[in-house]
Amino acid sequence: MAFIDEIQFHAKAGDGGTGVVRWRHEKGREFAGAAGGNGGPGGDVYVRAVRDINILARHKAVKRFEARDGSAGQNQSMQGKGGDDIYIELPIGSVIKNLSSGRVVELLEDEQVSKILHGGRGGLGNEHFKASTNVRPEQSTSGVVGEEADFTVELNLIADAGLIGLPNAGKSSLLNALTHAKAKVGSYEFTTLDPNLGALPGGYVLADIPGLIEGASEGRGLGHKFLRHVKRTKLLLHLVSLENPISSIVADYKIVRKELDKFGEGLVDKDEIVILTKTDMVDASTVKKIKEKVAKINKNIAVVSVLDDSSVKKLREYLSKKLEK
Ligand SMILES: Nc1nc2c(ncn2[C@@H]2O[C@H](COP(=O)(O)OP(=O)(O)O)[C@@H](O)[C@H]2O)c(=O)[nH]1
Ligand SMILES: [Mg+2]
Structure with missing residues (x-):
């Protein structure tokens, strides 16, 4: 539906x-x-x-x-x-x-x-x-x-947190894993054309928003209609996939930050948690190395793999606690 x-x-x-x-x-x-x-x-x-x-x-x-x-x-x-x-x-x-x-x-x-x-x-x-x-x-x-x-x-949906990140970062997969949402998942870009929503325990709404980044490359015409769903979001969850070469991870992060800035509406000033996704695709020492690199930019970091239930559970608890504040 x-x-x-x-x-x-x-x-x-x-x-x-x-x-x-x-x-x-x-x-x-x-x-x-x-x-x-x-x-x-x-x-x-x-x-x-x-x-x-x-x-x-x-x-x-x-x-x-x-x-x-x-x-x-x-x-x-x-x-x-x-x-x-x-x-x-x-x-x-x-x-x-x-x-x-x-x-x-x-x-x-x-x-x-x-x-x-x-x-x-x-x-x-x-x-x-x-x-x-x-x-x-x-x-x-x-x-x-x-x-x-x-x-x-x-x-004007008052989502409590918005999932952002490059196409394929794992946003829809994570939304599905954290909540009972049924967002479409695909390894191709722009699978998400409607805003997907899910609720964490306690009713906190997470929104996986298309157009924020995926449509941002001019001309996709999704931008503003969907942007209204994140205007009042307190928190942005910025997903960065570890599937990409380690050398490009910080660059990936910065591309999204730049798009946020271009959209305006105060999005860059919102609280942000960086979530490193697909940790199952690299070894533990690589995860650690990347965490240290990203921590120089933003100290709020979480890691997750949707294939690892315990990491999903931990993230769910962490986010609920953050949103209660
Ligand atoms: N191995 C692995 N694959 C994942 C994980 N999360 C997502 N994927 C895959 O990455 C691709 C893109 O995921 P999707 O959720 O559609 O990304 P989105 O474009 O950011 O919404 C899909 O093929 C997913 O199955 C993960 O934690 N581990
Ligand atoms: Mg998606």
Whole structure:
């Protein structure tokens, strides 16, 4: 299933219930007094943030969300029942735009709730119109129509960490190994055309972002659309493959740093952990040598091979700890 980061929908708040004309019936007096209740208010439409990056895909088929209408007023001056509100669940990081009013709401935190459409007020029953000059009011009003609009939702995914590196560095493989993601893996370049996402224990989102480096060589046209997924990432995981000749490892690292700089948006200033990948392809003394070389540039280094479960487990724990801070 492709990752969905944009949807559109139509939503409508409930209409207010109508106010009614009713009379109190007392013994011996047919129309003892006005007793028509007001209509109940229509339900409101809310959005609510959830920690679930796949929920937009599930909403994709739903074109319309509707809150319930209020009920009509009742006799004995009773107000009609209010219509139930609805809550549309959207992933944290959703930007919701009302296309009629232009109003924008952003969901930044888990469980955050925001009202996007107001239900209509209930109409007035005849009891409301009772006055010394109007003792037998025949008036009532109908309820106000609930607000209605088209919306777009764009996900500015708040990934906690972004995986970056040259093509073939092992980003998608590592994402799959660390999380339950199912990113495509290939030994050819540019396998990743959608952002792949996975969650570490605790719900920290890792994003394997295409276009950041893989598309960076001008003209691939992926750059900015996907870049928005890492704008707010706290941490970059910079993967460098040990498959390449030792002599080129630092150079590989620097190519990516330069691309980050070119992209701007503060990416070079983010915290970075260098992850040396595919350690199974070289011997232990080589790993040590490369670690020392890289440590002169960045002291936060981890090593991993997706073929070695214990190295994956160690890395997972290390990253969870880093992200908790
Ligand atoms: N031997 C070995 N191969 C790996 C490892 N990680 C990834 N690969 C292989 O390297 C190639 C590129 O991996 P991929 O995850 O698609 O890299 P990406 O382009 O950075 O996403 C694939 O053929 C993977 O099977 C590893 O730890 N050890
Ligand atoms: Mg990939």
